[in-house]
Amino acid sequence: MRYHEHIRNYILKIIRFYATLGKKTYYNNGIFYESGEKIFSRLERAAFNECYDNRQIINSRYGMWAADLRAILEGAVAALENRDCDKAQADLYLAINALGAYIDIQAAFDSLPGGMQLEDPDQIISAYPNQT
Numbered sequence: 844m845r846y847h848e849h850i851r852n853y854i855l856k857i858i859r860f861y862a863t864l865g866k867k868t869y870y871n872n873g874i875f876y877e878s879g880e881k882i883f884s885r886l887e888r889a890a891f892n893e894c895y896d897n898r899q900i901i902n903s904r905y906g907m908w909a910a911d912l913r914a915i916l917e918g919a920v921a922a923l924e925n926r927d928c929d930k931a932q933a934d935l936y937l938a939i940n941a942l943g944a945y946i947d948i949q950a951a952f953d954s955l956p957g958g959m960q961l962e963d964p965d966q967i968i969s970a971y972p973n974q975t
Contacts (some may be wrong), residue, residue, distance in 0.1 A: 844902045882941045890948045
């Protein structure tokens, strides 16, 4: 079995597992997680590894970032269960902003030659509120 077929089979199993959980529950195996406070620094490290074509560690860097994001969302769920709406809202805002940063970073990479070039990074950044 070729490498890509082997990975493809893992990907399919992983997606099927998480898809069966749907919207009713979640699962966290705890890999990569250290602290939700590192959400933006981990994203920065992953993006810089992608920027400089350091493919050996890019996937684990994004995995670490995603583990932090999941932990933040789990914190929001726990806060909701405890009726702490302020904490839940703060955690959800942090998760939304982390995803927004990821989306904008990927758009910047996409704008490079050879990418789909759907968005201009200068336009993305100039649209941010309070930017000069």
